[in-house]
Amino acid sequence: MKYTSLPLVVILFLSFTVIAQDKTFTLEEIWGGAFRTEGFESLHSMNNGTQYSVLERDNLSGNTSIEVYDYASGEKNRSIISTSFIADLNSFQGYEFSADEKRILLSSELEQIYRHSTRGIYHIFDIPSNSSFKISEKKIEAPLLSPDGNKVAYVQDNNLFMLNFLTGEEIQLTSDGKKNEIINGVTDWVYEEEFAFVRAFDWSADSNKIAFLKFNEKEVPEFSIDVFGNQLYPNQEVFKYPKAGEQNSTVSLHIADIVSMASDQVKLGDYKDFYIPRIEWTADPNKLSVQVLNRHQNNLDLIFVDATTKMASVVLNEKDEAYIDITDNLTFLEDNSFIWTSEKDGYNHIYHYKENGELISQITSGTWEVTDYYGYDTKNKMIFYQSVENGNMNRDIYSISLDGKNKKRLSQQEGTNDAEFSADFSLFINYFSNATTPYKFTLHNSTTGELVREIKNNQALLDKLKTYAVLAKEFSTIEVNGEVLNTWMIKPKDFDPAKQYPLFMFQYSGPGSQMVKNSWNTANDYWYMMLAQQGYIVACVDGRGTGYKGAKFKKVTQNDLGNLEVQDQITAAKQLGALPYVDASRIGIWGWSYGGFMSSNCLFKAPDTFKMAIAVAPVTSWRFYDTIYTERYLKTPQENAKGYDDNSPINFVDGLQGKYLLVHGSADDNVHVQNTMRLIEALVQKNKEFDWAIYPDKNHGIYGGNTRLHLYNKMTNFIKTNL
The missing domain is CATH 2.40.128 (Lipocalin)
Structure with missing residues (x-):
């Protein structure tokens, strides 16, 4: 086994704990907001x-x-x-x-x-x-001002409206909107959740036209949620939710001309079963860009529509053996050439194309990922972006000229750097944090990266934390199943390598995710410190399928979710358990959502490795989850039944030997409580002992009032009793 620490972070960790005192964290403080950071x-x-x-x-x-x-x-x-x-x-x-x-x-x-x-x-x-x-x-929903500032478009009761400020005239652009049948101008549930896409309309540059999407969801199966509330009878929320392999909404594109008061549907091509995850007007007020994605999500067409003739033509096609991620990185320049990001060379990079789709140049390249695109400075012909060039646990801000030359790193501190640029791109506010530094906001020159001034810091929080036993993360790598994986570990304050400690593992593991990163604490991190203060070692490992290491590493789990990821967590647990200071008979694991799917499988499939597990709001069968997310990674159940069933925790409850806590919110519109109920039934029929909790009327986040505090008290007590 190879377990290699990163020297700089360890030094930071040691220097930070020297000044730390003995005050312990409490759940009341953590979930009461005592350690929140300040920002803008x-x-x-x-x-x-x-x-x-x-x-x-x-x-x-x-x-x-x-x-x-x-x-x-x-x-x-x-x-x-x-x-x-x-x-x-x-x-x-x-x-x-x-x-x-x-x-x-x-x-x-x-x-x-x-x-x-x-x-x-x-x-x-x-x-x-x-x-x-x-x-x-x-x-109303999703209002958007017109480019000339004289109008606003918005959605009300599933219909699209426009209000002209100069005339006071309100125009209803659609009239067929109806709940659970027709939606105009905003997306349906699955588009919103999986494409992070709500406003499904856009103004043309001359403020004379509105392009919008219409969702016909009449044939989409319905899902219902009982909302218990405090009345004698509960209410029932019914909405359209397409589970894997089921019927999606039929989506169509329309252009409304405000001047002529006409609205036309646009025929995009001979597409049979498809998504339209983005629409955006180009710099030309008569040219609309539309992205069309096939149901398997591995073939994407960028289409330009002539608003006058309604003719559509494909200007760019992207294919991938696995899937294509949808982003908001498309930017049109004054000549209608465009900037685009793609993983086509194996890593996410920036490309420049002519208006007709001809490649001008690949602007960034290398065995690292562009993680954010900030924009283009037309005056100086410079692009600004964020990447993991300085290690995939860090984020840095860079500038590069449109021709791919003159690249410059603008951020100086090692950790997570994000940026908010001024309108003319002459200055930027750097949002910086790392594992030992809460968010700092500093102003910088965009040409040189030089510091102009400090705007805001969280020194008051650091001063407050000096009285606590702060236990920073030790970042490391671990060799697992032929891959070098990133990991962090939090050890007890008075850690003695001659003693043995129980190990509690956290992971999420979903495709493209990252839990091991050099950034400031989340609320969960304080909980982990609290557990470490009570004698537990807490660790996290990002296994295969997680992000920011290139497309091959991320997409290796394609068509087989929950196989390689589970293998990696089991192997990592065994290797960490072989460390002299870890008690291999006392290893637990937990996760939320995809992480709950993982922790359940780990406990059921490796009873000799894990003593206990906690699963919060877990997917227990991908057959119960939505079309866009699930089919992106597994195709449909009709095409890949094995990929759905071979790794479903429901099918492996026989393996349960340890202690298991299962938690869900009854009003979870994302991962339905159906997942937990079906798993409970399987456990009961196998006569397996387990603990479970349902939080009434709580969604996927399980929060509100004292809910989070209650949940974390329950999980803490479960850990202390069973690990």
């Missing part, structure tokens, strides 16, 4: 490139405002709006400027629909006249 809320770079705006709240009065600050000095320049001066608006939760920054869209009374979608009350604030008005008395 709704930061927007102003068009002048020298100022930015943020949303601020007055804790005493409850008023919210938009304040403008100078980048260079940090001084407040002005207050644009405050709810203390708006009669019918007590507060707002978000804002969006028009392109000319003369009008602001304000959101309030937001209510969550699903993971990404909300509906709420929206106001328009007109800066020149210092006046505001409400768009609709009813709650």
Whole structure:
């Protein structure tokens, strides 16, 4: 076995723990927000490139405002709006400027629909006249200002509307919208969850046309959730949810011409069973880009539609043996050439294409991944991006010219660096953290990367943590099944290598994920420190199928989810168990969602390795999960029944020998509680002992009130009793 520590992180770990004291973390503090970091809320770079705006709240009065600050000095320049001066608006939760920054869209009374979608009350604030008005008395979805700032389009009751501020005219662009049948302008459940795509319409550059998608979900099977509430009888939420192999919504593309008041459907081609995961107008107001993806998600066409003739032509085709990830990285330049990211050389990189789809150049290259695309500076012809060039557990910010030359690393500190660029790309705010440094916000020159000033840090949190027994992560690598895998470990404060400690493992393991990264603590990390304070070693290993090591490493689990990933966790547990300071008879594992699917399989398939497992909101059979996610990795059950059944925990309950805790929220719209109920039935029929908990009316996140505190108390007690 090879287990190699990374010297720099260990040094940081040692130096940090020297000043740490003995105060222990409590679940009440962790889930009460005692260790939250400070940051910015709704930061927007102003068009002048020298100022930015943020949303601020007055804790005493409850008023919210938009304040403008100078980048260079940090001084407040002005207050644009405050709810203390708006009669019918007590507060707002978000804002969006028009392109000319003369009008602001304000959101309030937001209510969550699903993971990404909300509906709420929206106001328009007109800066020149210092006046505001409400768009609709009813709650609306996904409003979007037109490029000229004179109109807004939005969805209400599954129909698309447009309001003209200059004339006061409201136009209903569709009339066939109906719950669980027809959706116009926003996506259905599965698109939203798996393509992270809610607003399914876009304005043309001249503000005269709106392209939108229509979802016909009449034939999609329904799923129902009982919502128990506090009334005598529960309510039932019924929505369309296509499980693997079942019927998807039929999606169609339409273009509404606001000037001629006409709306036409666009025929994209001879596609039989397909997705439209993105639409976006190009720099040309008569040319729309549409991405069409086959059901297997391994063949993607980028199509340009002529808005005048409604003719569609494929300008770029991407194929992959496994699948193609959908991103928002498509950028159109002034000449309508475009920037695109692709894994076609085995790693995610940036490419530049002519308007007709002819490749101009591959801009970035190497055995590393581009992890974020920030944008293109038209004046200096520079691209800004984030990558893992400095190690796949880190993130750095880079600039590179459009011709692929003059690459420069703009971030200096090792860890996780993210960026928010000014409108003219002359400056950027660096969001930095690592395993021992909470978020720091610093302003930098975009040409040189040089520090301009520090904006905000979390020194107060660091000072607070000096009184606690902070136990930082030790980052390492471990050789497992022929691969070098990233791992971290947290050891007890008074760690003695001559003693043996129980080992508690955490993982997620889903395709493209990453749990081992050099960034600041999540709430779970404080929980792990609390467990370590009580004598446990906590470890995490990112196995095969996880991300940021290239397409081959990520896609090796294709058509066989839960096989290689489980092998890696079992092998890693055995190798870690062979360390002299680990008690191999006391190894546990836990995970949430995909991680719960994994922890269940590990316990059932390796009873000689794992003493206990916790599974929260687990998928227990991929037959129960949605089309887009599941078929991306497994194809359909009709095509690949073996891939679905050979690794379903339901089929391996006979192997349960250790202690098992199974947890789910009854109103989980994502991973349905059906998964847990079917697994429970299988366990009962095999007469297996286990513990379980159902949280009423809680979704996939299982939160609200004291719910998280209760859940983590339950899990902590289960660990202390059984490990």
